[in-house]
Amino acid sequence: MDSLIQLQDLEVHFPVTTGFLSGARGVIKAVDGVTLDIPRGETLGMVGESGCGKSTLGRALVGLTRPTGGKILIDGKPLTRDRRVQMIFQDPSASLNPRMTIGATIAEPVRLNGLRKGRVAITQRMLELLDLVGLPRTAAYRYPQEFSGGQRQRVGIARALACEPDIIVCDEAVSALDVSIQAQIVALLEELQTRLGLTYLFIAHDLGALKHISHRVAVMYLGRVVEVAPKAALFANPRHAYTRALLSAIPVPDPAIERQRRRIILKDDIPSPANPPSGCRFHTRCPVAVDRCRVQEPAWQEVSTGHSTACWRADELPELMPDPVTSSVNT
Ligand SMILES: Nc1ncnc2c1ncn2[C@@H]1O[C@H](COP(=O)(O)OP(=O)(O)OP(=O)(O)O)[C@@H](O)[C@H]1O
Numbered sequence: 441m442d443s444l445i446q447l448q449d450l451e452v453h454f455p456v457t458t459g460f461l462s463g464a465r466g467v468i469k470a471v472d473g474v475t476l477d478i479p480r481g482e483t484l485g486m487v488g489e490s491g492c493g494k495s496t497l498g499r500a501l502v503g504l505t506r507p508t509g510g511k512i513l514i515d516g517k518p519l520t521r522d523r524r525v526q527m528i529f530q531d532p533s534a535s536l537n538p539r540m541t542i543g544a545t546i547a548e549p550v551r552l553n554g555l556r557k558g559r560v561a562i563t564q565r566m567l568e569l570l571d572l573v574g575l576p577r578t579a580a581y582r583y584p585q586e587f588s589g590g591q592r593q594r595v596g597i598a599r600a601l602a603c604e605p606d607i608i609v610c611d612e613a614v615s616a617l618d619v620s621i622q623a624q625i626v627a628l629l630e631e632l633q634t635r636l637g638l639t640y641l642f643i644a645h646d647l648g649a650l651k652h653i654s655h656r657v658a659v660m661y662l663g664r665v666v667e668v669a670p671k672a673a674l675f676a677n678p679r680h681a682y683t684r685a686l687l688s689a690i691p692v693p694d695p696a697i698e699r700q701r702r703r704i705i706l707k708d709d710i711p712s713p714a715n716p717p718s719g720c721r722f723h724t725r726c727p728v729a730v731d732r733c734r735v736q737e738p739a740w741q742e743v744s745t746g747h748s749t750a751c752w753r754a755d756e757l758p759e760l761m762p763d764p765v766t767s768s769v770n771t
């Protein structure tokens with residue numbers, strides 16, 4: 441077994457009160473049966489609309505949320521809350537204490553986890569971490585508010601690295617930054633992965649944001665993974681109608697092609713995870729749904745090596761929903 445992370449039928453349901461007068465109870469099925477493996481050293485990109493359960497899955501992996509079903513195995517062993525799995529967030533300022541210097545912020549997890557002993561060794565390690573993320577050593581004496589968003593994200597990364605993790609969950613870690621800064625942070629994450637052998641779960645709500653960094657991509661819809669594939673296969677030949685729609689939303693840099701891009705606009709909002717649709721959960725919004733999709737849940741099928749999908753129309757999809765860009769260019 442060479443998977444560092446294995447999710448087996450992972451489920452995170454939140455109990456909620458639905459009727460405010462009757463006090464009726466329900467459950468939000470935020471993550472509802474996810475099975476996934478992530479090999480060591482890989483970046484798995486995870487994409488899906490707002491509310492589909494990405495952060496909940498990430499939080500479960502870090503041990504911040506307790507699963508209500510299924511299993512999380514790290515190196516074949518059940519996950520216990522563990523410094524080896526760390527998370528970096530969209531808004532680093534919300535997770536940085538404005539009254540703590542950058543130096544203290546980074547040194548704290550080194551000390552708390554007993555990774556270095558004594559002031560000199562801890563300070564030395566803190567300075568090394570600043571070097572590692574490309575911040576000047578003088579940053580140690582300054583406060584988070586004195587830095588830009590991109591630099592604060594570097595502090596967030598340094599603090600995660602201070603725990604000497606194997607796995608980092610990047611939850612929309614670059615989404616709030618300017619495009620040029622995003623590219624710098626992505627390049628830093630890639631460099632750190634090579635140097636330190638890190639494994640990433642990289643969460644974003646659009647495919648464009650994870651195109652560069654991912655090795656494989658998993659597409660989530662309403663608490664489920666609906667397609668997973670090596671990056672190239674997913675972008676070139678998506679086999680779930682939802683993935684096709686997400687792909688059509690990515691702008692193309694070439695203006696001549698961009699003018700012809702046909703965007704697949706999905707009707708309605710994502711349905712409530714308290715009451716997911718029958719059959720294929722995507723059928724209420726799917727442009728190519730047939731009767732079967734409304735009643736029967738699609739079987740998970742491998743369409744090529746490492747490329748799996750849960751769509752009844754997977755085989756016909758390339759003709760039913762032609763590539764929104766290349767097909768319009770060819771005609
Ligand atoms: N603690 C909680 N209690 C009840 N419901 C919750 C809780 N946390 C999340 N949810 C619900 O679970 C669902 C999934 O939320 P989650 O934050 O995981 O989605 P997401 O894919 O990360 O969305 P976004 O792209 O907006 O960050 C949503 O319907 C959300 O309202």
Ligand SMILES: [Mg+2]
Pocket residue numbers: 494495496611
């Ligand atoms: Mg989220």
